[in-house]
Each structure stands twice: as structure tokens, then as C-alpha cells.
Amino acid sequence: xxxxxxxxxxxxxxxxxxxxxxxxxxxxxxxxxxxxxxxxxxxxxxxxxxxxxxxxxxxxxxxxxxxxxxxxxxxxxxxxxxxxxxxxxxxxxxxxxxxxxxxxxxxxxxxxxxxx
Amino acid sequence: xxxxxxxxxxxxxxxxxxxxxxxxxxxxxxxxxxxxxxxxxxxxxxxxxxxxxxxxxxxxxxxxxxxxxxxxxxxxxxxxxxxxxxxxxxxxxxxxxxxxxxxxxxxxxxxxxxx
Numbered sequence: 001x002x003x004x005x006x007x008x009x010x011x012x013x014x015x016x017x018x019x020x021x022x023x024x025x026x027x028x029x030x031x032x033x034x035x036x037x038x039x040x041x042x043x044x045x046x047x048x049x050x051x052x053x054x055x056x057x058x059x060x061x062x063x064x065x066x067x068x069x070x071x072x073x074x075x076x077x078x079x080x081x082x083x084x085x086x087x088x089x090x091x092x093x094x095x096x097x098x099x100x101x102x103x104x105x106x107x108x109x110x111x112x113x114x115x116x
Numbered sequence: 117x118x119x120x121x122x123x124x125x126x127x128x129x130x131x132x133x134x135x136x137x138x139x140x141x142x143x144x145x146x147x148x149x150x151x152x153x154x155x156x157x158x159x160x161x162x163x164x165x166x167x168x169x170x171x172x173x174x175x176x177x178x179x180x181x182x183x184x185x186x187x188x189x190x191x192x193x194x195x196x197x198x199x200x201x202x203x204x205x206x207x208x209x210x211x212x213x214x215x216x217x218x219x220x221x222x223x224x225x226x227x228x229x230x231x
Contacts, residue, residue, distance in 0.1 A: 004158070042120075043159075043204070043221040056218060090158055100146055101208015101219035107158030 003027040006091050006108035013081065014116050021076040021111045023091030031097035032074040033105065034066060037088040049074060050097035081115045088112050120148075120205045120222035128228040135192040137225040139205030140185075143217070146209045148181055148188050153202045153224070162190075167209075195229045202226050 003026045013019050025032060034046040048056035049068040063085075065077040074091055088110045094103035123138045139148070147166045151159040165172045165181045165188070172179045178191040192199055202224040210217055 006158075040223065042223050045218050045220075048218070058218075088156070092158075099218070100210070101206070101217060102147060103208075103219065104149070104161050104164060105151075105159070105219065106161070109158045110156070112156065 004091060004093055004106050004108035006089075006111050008111055009109065010112045010114075012114045012116065013078070015081060015083070017081075018077070018079040020078065021089055021091075021113075023074040023076075023108055025072055025074075025091075025093040025106070025108075027093060027095075027106060029093040029095050029106070030071055031094045031103065032068060032071070033092040033094070034074065034076050035090040035092060035107075037090055037110070039087075043090070046076075048097060055097060055099075078113075081113075083115050086113055086115045120207050120220060122203070122205055122222045122225040124225060125223070126226045126228070128230065129195055131195060131197055131229055131231050133195055135195050135199070135227055135229070137190045137203050137227070139188045139190070139222060141188075141205075141207045142186065144209050145183070145207045147207070148179075149206045149208075149219070150177075150179060150188075150190050151204045151206060151221075153204065155201075159204065162203075192227075195227075197229050197231045199229050200227060 005024045031050045036044045046060045047066045067075040090110045091108040092105040149164045150162040153159045176193045181188045204224045206219045206221045208219045
């Protein structure tokens with residue numbers, strides 16, 4: 001176990017549904033991340049939060065809405081998704097955020113999302 | 117185009133053999149990391165090598181970095197069936213315009229170790 005827990009593990013939703021992915025880290029880290037992993041593609045960074053402030057938003061469509069109520073919890077709210085949004089969504093945390101990719105990331109097991 | 121690209125895309129070896137995976141990147145880096153991912157799971161950090169280091173060891177893992185060739189290799193010695201997984205390199209540093217670049221992952225090498 002890496003100390004990062006994601007729920008649910010699997011999610012099937014229709015294009016008109018609204019759902020949320022949850023991530024919790026038990027490591028005392030100050031930064032949390034959302035990544036998208038699609039088949040045959042590199043991991044795509046979606047959002048970064050440092051001390052509950054969003055510091056990166058990599059041109060992610062507005063149908064994905066992150067929320068970081070405290071440094072231990074991170075949510076990804078989903079609404080009106082498209083079938084091409086089907087992917088493994090991974091949450092990660094790091095001790096701090098300094099940019100330039102210096103951080104060692106601790107990942108959760110991911111939520112496998114299928115959009116019908 | 118993606119920053120880190122692993123080679124080969126897939127590798128199949130017998131238990132006990134060594135496995136070597138390569139990673140090439142395009143722009144300057146301050147560090148390079150290797151991660152492992154078991155099927156359908158999250159990534160696990162294996163090792164980080166800084167741009168001023170040339171080689172690093174951790175258990176059965178050996179990582180080299182050649183900044184002049186913009187490449188790195190991950191060697192797993194005496195492989196085991198449990199080493200079967202995807203292996204990703206990730207680089208951090210600056211992009212071509214000189215601005216900070218987040219950790220960027222490659223597409224990975226799928227390693228299969230046959231018992």
C-alpha cells in the first residue's frame with residue numbers, strides 16, 4: 001500500500017450522469033495530483049494542488065472539476081462526460097510541490113472509468 | 117510530442133535473465149525517475165537519478181543516465197516472475213521555451229518474465 005486510497009475502483013456512468021472520484025492520502029503530504037491514463041498513451045497530468053491551492057490546470061475540459069477541501073483529500077467531479085473520457089484516473093501525492101518535476105510521486109490504485 | 121519514450125515497447129524474458137529498458141527524452145532535465153505499474157494498478161516509484169549523476173543502484177535495479185545522449189536505461193538483474201509489469205520513465209525540468217515543465221511520463225515498456 002502506498003498510503004493513497006482511491007474510491008471507487010471501478011465506475012460505469014452514462015454521458016448525462018454526475019459522479020465524483022475520491023482520493024485520500026495518509027502520508028502527510030502537501031501536494032496532490034490527478035492523472036489520466038488512457039490505453040496506449042502516456043500519463044496525462046490533469047490538475048495539481050499544493051496546500052489546497054490549485055497550481056496546475058493542464059487545459060482540462062470543464063466537464064472535469066477538481067476539489068481539494070484539505071491537504072489529505074482530493075475529489076474529481078465528473079459531469080456530461082464523453083466516451084473518450086473512459087480511462088484509468090490516478091491520484092497521486094508528494095511531500096511538497098516545487099515544480100520542475102522534482103517530486104517523488106505516490107500513486108493510488110486508480111479508478112477505472114467507463115463512459116457509455 | 118511526449119518527452120520520455122521507452123524502448124522497447126514490450127520485452128519478454130525468462131526468469132533469471134536480466135532485463136534492460138531504455139528511455140530517451142528531448143529537452144533538458146533536472147532528474148529522471150523510473151516507475152513500475154502492475155496491471156490495472158497505480159504506479160510505484162522505483163528510483164530517481166539526478167541530472168548530475170551517471171549511475172544509481174537500488175537492490176536489483178541499476179539505472180544509468182547519459183545527458184549527452186538524452187537517454188537512460190533501467191536494468192533489472194536476475195528477474196523474477198513478480199517483476200512482470202509496465203515500467204515508465206518520467207522526466208522533470210524545463211521545456212523547449214525554458215519554462216518549468218511538470219513530470220512527464222513515457223508510454224512505458226511492458227515487461228513479461230516467464231517462469
